[in-house]
Amino acid sequence: VGHTDNHGATKSLGHVTVVIVGGTGDLARKYLWQGFFQLYADQVGKGHTFSFYGGALSTTEKGTPLLFDILKELACPAELSVERCALVKDQFLHLSKYHQLKTTEDYENLSQQIKQQLGQEGIIEAGRLFYLSVPAFAYADIAEKINNTCRPPSEAWLRVVLEKPFGHNLYSAQALDKKLSGQLKEEEMYRIDHYLGKQVVSKILPFRKENKKLLDPIWNKHHIERIEIVLKETLDAKGRIQFYDQYGVIRDVLQNHLTEVMTLMLMNLPANLSNSEEILQNKLNFLASLQHVDNSNAVVGQYQAYNGEVQEELNKTKDYFSLTPTFAGVVIHVDNAQYEGIPIFMTSGKALDERVSYARVLFKSNVFCVQDPNNVQCKSKQIIFYLGHGTLQYPAILLSKNLFKPELVSSGDWKEVTEYKDVNVLGLQLSDYYIQSPVTPREAYCELISHVFFGRKDSFISAEGLLASWEFWTPLLEGLSRVFPRVYPGGVDNGNLLNFQLKGHQVAFSHEALVNVINPGAEDNFQVMQGKYRSSEMVSAWAQELVERLASDLLLAAEEAIREEGQFHLALSGGSSPVALLRALALNLYTFPWRNTHIWQVDERCVPHTESGSNFRSIHDLLLQHIRIPYFNIHPMPVHLTQRLCVEEDGGPTLYEKEIKKHVNGSSFHYILLGVGQDGHTASLFQDTKLENDEENLVILTESPNKPHQRMSLTFTAINRARRVGVLIMGKSKHELVSQLSRIKGESSKYPITKVQPKSGTLIWYIDYDALLG
Numbered sequence: 001v002g003h004t005d006n007h008g009a010t011k012s013l014g015h016v017t018v019v020i021v022g023g024t025g026d027l028a029r030k031y032l033w034q035g036f037f038q039l040y041a042d043q044v045g046k047g048h049t050f051s052f053y054g055g056a057l058s059t060t061e062k063g064t065p066l067l068f069d070i071l072k073e074l075a076c077p078a079e080l081s082v083e084r085c086a087l088v089k090d091q092f093l094h095l096s097k098y099h100q101l102k103t104t105e106d107y108e109n110l111s112q113q114i115k116q117q118l119g120q121e122g123i124i125e126a127g128r129l130f131y132l133s134v135p136a137f138a139y140a141d142i143a144e145k146i147n148n149t150c151r152p153p154s155e156a157w158l159r160v161v162l163e164k165p166f167g168h169n170l171y172s173a174q175a176l177d178k179k180l181s182g183q184l185k186e187e188e189m190y191r192i193d194h195y196l197g198k199q200v201v202s203k204i205l206p207f208r209k210e211n212k213k214l215l216d217p218i219w220n221k222h223h224i225e226r227i228e229i230v231l232k233e234t235l236d237a238k239g240r241i242q243f244y245d246q247y248g249v250i251r252d253v254l255q256n257h258l259t260e261v262m263t264l265m266l267m268n269l270p271a272n273l274s275n276s277e278e279i280l281q282n283k284l285n286f287l288a289s290l291q292h293v294d295n296s297n298a299v300v301g302q303y304q305a306y307n308g309e310v311q312e313e314l315n316k317t318k319d320y321f322s323l324t325p326t327f328a329g330v331v332i333h334v335d336n337a338q339y340e341g342i343p344i345f346m347t348s349g350k351a352l353d354e355r356v357s358y359a360r361v362l363f364k365s366n367v368f369c370v371q372d373p374n375n376v377q378c379k380s381k382q383i384i385f386y387l388g389h390g391t392l393q394y395p396a397i398l399l400s401k402n403l404f405k406p407e408l409v410s411s412g413d414w415k416e417v418t419e420y421k422d423v424n425v426l427g428l429q430l431s432d433y434y435i436q437s438p439v440t441p442r443e444a445y446c447e448l449i450s451h452v453f454f455g456r457k458d459s460f461i462s463a464e465g466l467l468a469s470w471e472f473w474t475p476l477l478e479g480l481s482r483v484f485p486r487v488y489p490g491g492v493d494n495g496n497l498l499n500f501q502l503k504g505h506q507v508a509f510s511h512e513a514l515v516n517v518i519n520p521g522a523e524d525n526f527q528v529m530q531g532k533y534r535s536s537e538m539v540s541a542w543a544q545e546l547v548e549r550l551a552s553d554l555l556l557a558a559e560e561a562i563r564e565e566g567q568f569h570l571a572l573s574g575g576s577s578p579v580a581l582l583r584a585l586a587l588n589l590y591t592f593p594w595r596n597t598h599i600w601q602v603d604e605r606c607v608p609h610t611e612s613g614s615n616f617r618s619i620h621d622l623l624l625q626h627i628r629i630p631y632f633n634i635h636p637m638p639v640h641l642t643q644r645l646c647v648e649e650d651g652g653p654t655l656y657e658k659e660i661k662k663h664v665n666g667s668s669f670h671y672i673l674l675g676v677g678q679d680g681h682t683a684s685l686f687q688d689t690k691l692e693n694d695e696e697n698l699v700i701l702t703e704s705p706n707k708p709h710q711r712m713s714l715t716f717t718a719i720n721r722a723r724r725v726g727v728l729i730m731g732k733s734k735h736e737l738v739s740q741l742s743r744i745k746g747e748s749s750k751y752p753i754t755k756v757q758p759k760s761g762t763l764i765w766y767i768d769y770d771a772l773l774g
Helices: 026-043 060-072 082-095 104-121 136-149 170-181 204-210 241-266 276-288 306-313 444-453 463-480 543-565 579-587 615-622 652-663 716-720 732-743 769-773
Strands: 014-021 048-056 096-100 125-132 157-163 189-192 224-232 298-303 327-332 344-349 356-363 381-389 396-400 414-417 433-438 486-488 500-503 506-509 529-533 536-541 568-572 597-601 603-605 671-674 699-703 710-714 724-729 762-768
Touching: 014 026, 014 104, 026 048, 026 060, 026 082, 026 444, 048 060, 048 082, 048 104, 060 082, 060 096, 082 096, 096 104, 104 125, 104 136, 125 136, 125 444, 136 157, 136 170, 170 463, 189 463, 204 241, 224 241, 241 276, 241 306, 241 327, 241 344, 241 356, 241 463, 276 463, 298 306, 298 463, 298 506, 327 506, 536 543, 536 769, 543 568, 543 579, 543 671, 543 724, 543 762, 579 615, 597 615, 603 615, 652 699, 652 710, 724 732, 732 769, 762 769
Parallel strands: 014 048, 014 125, 048 096, 125 157, 157 189, 224 344, 298 486, 536 762, 568 597, 568 671, 671 724, 724 762
Antiparallel strands: 224 356, 298 327, 327 344, 356 381, 381 396, 396 433, 414 433, 500 506, 529 536, 603 710, 699 710
């Protein structure tokens, strides 16, 4: 078995067994068998012998004809003559066989068959390649069967190829990784992302390396205006709903394909492009530098017919509504000196107007053209990694001629295109670009199957890289799980309905969707209202208007303080309450006097400031990194001293108190912003917090009933010395608390917020209508 046209004297390199589990399925039919036929055609006569098995759940009697129907349709590789191809294809069919793979016994029988074959032929075994073209829920079980029954001898290699999806969020990906790593070593697993096999994607790093001297000066925030990574499809999800409705467009395309493209474009260039460990480490470093994304950084849509297809294919009732997005637009920012401030637009969708995929770097224009705007120097400057379809129809790297003439990315298998069709690609005629394209187009799966055979890991997803990507995307997916996607008709009828725009670091659809309002809600009847609550001033409005009003009041307070004293001392609490306000301050109030403002913390969790649970990290991510404020005006609570967290002897509260007394006149903050927990706590002052001995202290360590338990907090003494105290309460979940507090006169030990009573300052409650009216 497996002896082929060896041209006589070629030294034997051993036998390779290929097993496609799911070998009669759709993916195997469309791509995998063609890929392995290409591998065989490339390797025939070069020293290896082969055998190929298509495995599936069906019996041999049912599966064999299915397999050979697929094999008979295999196309000849372009480089083979008709006669040569006929010979090679005939050999390939003789080496291919169907094998039922359902039970542990089936896998044992397969292993025995391989050993028996090799024994009869008297040839050594080079390795076994298993390609799992099956649903992800079956991976762990099959990996266990391979590990227990089908491992080759220790001197031969084992390579197991896994298709996405690798989980549907960080937690499921971690669980799957744990199961698989119990059966297979990391070096034995090849997690495939077919985008990494696309010829243009595989040349992004080589292109950057070849043109490093010319790219380095312009590959940064001073020259790049924006980056776009786009995958548009005209097809819908019909027939795939069972899979698609569990995943949606972000999990299906953005979390993997488009994230990989972004990473290759923006990661630090490795010194050695063939060093897969260095490439992986640079990828991880880049993913770690991405700023957190949430609902404010994304828009989602769903084509009109999708919900009906869900009802039909999943047997749902007519009142069932799926929130699965079929379109998404996300804006990503990088938190490093090289790329900060550059918006990365990432978008994909089904039922759009055209099929096209590309990644585009658009550079800032530094030329003002007084005359002749059609001159090449006056046109857009851009580099496009064009993956195919669209107006161009072939994969290529395009670089506008007003940048520089690039080096050829790969001599031999790439060529410079000099004959131009009369088409426009992203705003420029083809003649305005230098264009490079592969000499011979090759299917992505053919490329990747070849890489598996040669053990090249740099074209595959590592466990660390996979988990890092899920860690970035999971918070957004969780936030969007309750968001209604915008419905769009599909195709050219979408018009401008899905266009989205950037506002600061946030995105929103550019045009309002047309909706029929049958019953105007209460929102139409209320603007901002003022009144009294617990004997103090109260401002009420819907959430957005309330936050805008609070931001406006803060601006007035800041301007007044700076007029009188030259500076404004603002203390911000943690938790969810101030999130919307911090965003509003970062994005909308360009006139806010940040240079004269000092930012203090009301409370902090006893975790390092770099961790996501830190209140200071939240203030940094939502506000500080978006504004120009002198770093010495920022005063984080010192919870992390002498490499320990909140240890009494380290004197963190005393240090913070000294800093307050040093900078804040009379230790009286100009404005303290508080939230209220559902249990009535404020700052990190809880029902059980002992304060009797702390009447003079401004800062103390406290214990929270929730993790992390240890906290640092301003005391009521410090809070009640403030000139103004704002209490922000938002959301339906706070309605019961607001009702309870309105019935309590004076202080109540059960509700610490009732102890907020500024001595000579003003207390204002900001309560949105959801919290006030329920």
